[in-house]
Amino acid sequence: MSADGLPERFDVMVYPAAELRGELRAQPSxxxxxxxxxxxxxxxxxxxxxxxxxxxxxxxxxxxxxxxxxxxxxxxxxxxxxxxxxxxxxxxxxxxxxxxxxxxxxxxxxxxxxxxxxxxxxxxxxxxxxxxxxxxxxxxxxxxxxxxxxxxxxxxxxxxxxxxxxxxxxxxxxxxxxxxxxxxxxxxxxxxxxxxxxxxxxxxxxxxxxxxxxxxxxxxxxxxxxxxxxxGQRYRAGRVLVPGDYPGSAALLAAAATRPGVLRLSNLREHDLQGEREAVDVLRQMGADITREGDTLTVRGGLPLTAVTRDGDGFTDAVQALSAAAAAASGTTTWENVYTLRLKECDRISDTRAELERLGLSTSETEDSLTITGTERVAGGVTVNGHGDHRMIMLLTLLGLRAEAPIRITGAHHIRKSYPQFFRHLEALGAKFEYLPTDAH
Ligand SMILES: O=C(O)C1=C[C@@H](OP(=O)(O)O)[C@@H](O)[C@H](O)C1
Ligand SMILES: C=C(OP(=O)(O)O)C(=O)O
CATH class of the missing domain: 3.65.10.10 (Enolpyruvate transferase domain)
Known part of the structure; x- marks a missing residue:
């Protein structure tokens, strides 16, 4: 067991969630x-x-x-x-x-x-x-x-x-x-x-x-x-306050947009230099109902979403979370100008396509773009590969939440790279997971 109460290494079984509802505070950036x-x-x-x-x-x-x-x-x-x-x-x-x-x-x-x-x-x-x-x-x-x-x-x-x-x-x-x-x-x-x-x-x-x-x-x-x-300068010691994290929060926002229910997510400054803040606009453009009051965003989920074509370079670390919304949208979404995604924890273009196709989606790629055609039904009932990549694990989890049968994601402990509380946060909204210890790295 790790300090977070989850096995040191685990696969996660993601169960379909009828709705997601509750209040959370965004983790630190x-x-x-x-x-x-x-x-x-x-x-x-x-x-x-x-x-x-x-x-x-x-x-x-x-x-x-x-x-x-x-x-x-x-x-x-x-x-x-x-x-x-x-x-x-x-x-x-x-x-x-x-x-x-x-x-x-x-x-x-x-x-x-x-x-x-x-x-x-x-x-x-x-x-x-x-x-x-x-x-x-x-x-x-x-x-x-x-x-x-x-x-x-x-x-x-x-x-x-x-x-x-x-x-x-x-x-x-x-x-x-x-x-x-x-x-x-x-x-x-x-x-x-x-x-x-x-x-x-x-x-x-x-x-x-x-x-x-x-x-x-x-x-x-x-x-x-x-x-x-x-x-010849010096860094001046003092006190600094870490703001909330937009890349990880983009996964919660996309989860809430693709399931019925209501999420209130606090600690997300309106004026912030994190590019993944744009995930809010992208989801709105897709048709999601997201409102802001100060540092709190409210997502009223379950509305029909439609595909978009966007330059993803401004919000690289949210592209995978937003791909879960694309997979639920009617039409074909393309993330353009995202070549650098190939140089992350895995190849976030080719490897993402492979896992989405395993879940029955149709996708295509160019050297610097990823295209996903949305589908109303995800059958589930399969094992998908987390590729040791926290953001891949977030994307696959979101697809599991709206699948018809549970999916298993391998190596889900790698979520800890950027978002150790991810599964716990979704549990607080009503999602259900099973953590299956594994020896695989
Ligand atoms: O400067 C940073 O903290 C980061 C820059 C981005 O990488 P690239 O500049 O390689 O796209 C981002 O994807 C990474 O998660 C964090
Ligand atoms: C790519 C990422 O991080 P890093 O480049 O810091 O490993 C990320 O957080 O998605």
């Missing part, structure tokens, strides 16, 4: 938790990060920061961090688990050390994701780098001075964010030029927002192709 914890460690002095996420990715960041010499204490729902400033310990091996953003942000900061090694115990997931664009930029800045053809394990050593540097932003925004965290602590700062067709602008703005919250000066062009961060 993954992207702000990782950013605030890192910025707190890069400050000198003590920072209280109020209301941190309890996911594996948050745990990975806390563990790596402690291994680098930060003081890390959990006090209730908060993390109190005593920072190492510009001096993470040298000669340390860090294991960021399966957390892409954590791994990449820390690789950028590793240029402050005279040697850090990165390994992962997820060779088939994070171990396969590309790191070369970041490593190339760090090498251009003068860091020494060794890697397994641009993948983990990776060793990096500085010091670097800073100055102008190019970084490709067409496969992930996390490489540029990594350099942005590093920049203020370098003597020469960084004058970043983001090259290629820049993807995931929203997380870049979350990084700028985090720097500002810690008193770091930065300036960026409107399209974010130039980001200048003067050197």
């Amino acid at each position: 993954k992207n702000y938790t990782t950013r605030y914890l890192l910025a707190a460690a890069l400050a000198e002095g003590e920072t209280r990060v109020v209301g941190v996420a309890t996911s594996e990715d948050a745990g990975a960041m806390l563990r790596c920061l402690a291994d680098w010499g930060a003081g890390v204490e959990l006090v209730g729902d908060d993390a109190v961090i005593r920072g190492f400033g510009a001096h993470p310990a040298a000669g340390v091996t860090l294991n960021p688990g399966n957390a892409g953003a954590v791994a990449r942000f820390l690789m950028g900061v590793a240029a402050l050390t005279t040697g850090t090694t990165f390994v992962t115990d997820y060779p088939n997931s994070l171990g396969k994701r590309p790191q070369g664009d970041l490593l190339d930029a760090l090498e251009r800045l003068g860091a020494r780098v060794s890697s397994d053809a641009g993948k983990l394990p990776i060793s990096l050593s500085g010091p670097v001075r800073g100055g102008p540097v190019e970084v490709s932003a067409e496969r992930s925004s996390q490489y540029a964010s990594a350099l942005m965290f590093l920049a203020p602590l370098l003597p020469g700062g960084l004058d970043l030029r983001l090259t290629g067709d820049i993807k995931s602008h929203a997380p870049l703005r979350q990084t700028l927002d985090t720097l500002a919250a810690f008193g770091v000066q930065a300036s960026a062009s409107d399209a974010l192709s130039r980001i200048s961060i003067p050197g």
